[in-house]
Amino acid sequence: MVDQHTPPKWSRYKYPESLYKHGTLLIVLLFLGYSLHFLNVDIPLLLGALGGLVGVVGDRYYPPDVAYVLDRGYLAAILDTLQMSFLGGFAGVCLAIPLAWFSAWNVSPNRRVFFPIGRLGVISCRAIHETIWTILFVSVLGFGMLAGVSALTMFCVGFAGKLFADEIEAIEMGPVEAMRSAGANPFQVFLYAVVPQVRVAFTGIAIYTWDVAFRAATVVGFFGGGGMGWYLKRNVQQLENLRVAAIILSIIAMVLVAEFLSGWLRATVNRAK
Amino acid sequence: MFLTIQNPQGVASQLDLRRKRLTKMTLIWGGIILFIAWCVSGTIIQDTDWSRIGGRNGVLAGISRYFWLDLNLLPELIIPTLETFMMACVGTVLGCFFSLPVAWLGAANVTPSKTILYPLGRFLMVLSRSVHEIVWALIFVSAVGLGALPGILAIAMRSVGFISKITAEAIENIDAKPVEAIRAVGGNQFQVMYYGILPQIYPVVLATVIFEWDINIRRSAVMGLVGAGGLGLLFFRQMNSFNYGGVSMVILAILLLIVLGEVISHYLRKAVI
Structure with missing residues (x-):
């Protein structure tokens, strides 16, 4: 006769822990459900959205008008986008380095004055999306690539500034202490104790910033900043869907090229250090 | 103070390495600066309608419009x-x-x-x-x-x-x-x-x-x-x-x-x- 007692029941979380886990999950789910209700989301439409997307793309966006993107004007716009992203990235990195120095807690020249300035500058550049920067700059400077470059600069300050500051905060503090005890001022400390340690990482981050800035530069023109985005806006408003499809494909292709290039450059920099 | 060089060949090769490195960095930075000059002339100098911006006063007036906060909007936010x-x-x-x-x-x-x-x-x-x-x-x-x-x-x-x-x-x-x-x-x-x-x-x-x-x-x-x-x-x-x-x-x-x-x-x- 086999023993009749039931095997011990095993569960991953014990009693009080399981209550917290499932309670949190329940609250999150309730919030999501309420959000869907609040936002007036049509649930069947949401469930059928991906199928609908395939249908719409096949119906309206196929075949893309490739001849349009091989046009001289559009190729010039691609070049403009490239130049804008490069300029914005360069100016942004140049501005981000001092801001990152101010906002790194361990080497900040003055923790009362410069630290909040640096932090606030980087955070406010980061918090506002690049398209909003573009609209603001367009309203002040007028349409054109100057506004686009300025917006990309702000975007890159926010993006690179945070990464730079994180990198500076992770350095070896020995050289910094040595320089300080020898009586160096904060600028000398930065130049001779911090820069040699972060040089390679900064180069990598700068290249990555350019890559991200190029991605942003493709839509800056949509709000009046010049480049490929301007063509996108025009054709979207004229409902030239086949041309829009071709433009989106060209954006994807250019972003892939930029990503490949930045990956290769970063690998080269890492090898050369 | 006397400094005796114990390994003159090593010093020479070190100096040679340093010179090579300097040439390389000069070439890279020269290339970057030339590229930036080309970008600046293409995107900013030729593309911007400076008369429309209206000098420093125009820009300041454009920015100062944003400072009068519209508190009536608060409940709509x-x-x-x-x-x-x-x-x-x-x-x-x-x-x-x-x-x-x-x-x-x-x-x-x-x-x-x-x-x-x-x-x-x-x-x-x-x-x-x-x-x-x-x-x-x-x-x-x-x-x-x-x-x-x-x-x-x-x-x-x-x-x-x-x-x-x-x-x-x-x-x-x-x-x-x-x-x-x-x-x-x-x-x-x-x-x-x-x-x-x-x-x-x-x-x-x-x-x-x-x-x-x-x-x-x-x-x-x-x-x-x-x-x-x-x-x-x-x-x-x-x-x-x-x-x-x-x-x-x-x-x-x-x-x-x-x-x-x-x-x-x-x-x-x-x-x-």
């Missing part, structure tokens, strides 16, 4: 702010669901087919990241119409790339022993997934999702610019009615929301890891 927040939450969760199959396809050790489906998964990740959220929103607005739904879908699609990439990398780096142990005691495929793989990737994935959610708040604030709801729509309307004080109010609301999101995500990530 609450609902769009909530909408933006909810769009970001729902979009992130939906993005997680979309990224599950993509991560499954794109992780080298669990993918069903290495020759066909693995490259497909990788391609989907790159595709999601290389198309800007504004372009995604444009596509979805034309597919499902105006409202919050295209914004949610655009945010979800844009998040897929990052979340699924990190998830796939986490799956590739798991320890195989718990998986084998569960197989050895007779666990089925689902139990292997739930008790063997999930606990190992769970902290990394959750931290990534929280990070992405933080960025998604930023993104959902601009979805209204192309026809999805939230703060972007209010921004667009204030801008088009030339109510610059209202524009500043909307930007302040965005800043507040983003700072809130950053604080929440900071504590959540600490709790997870």
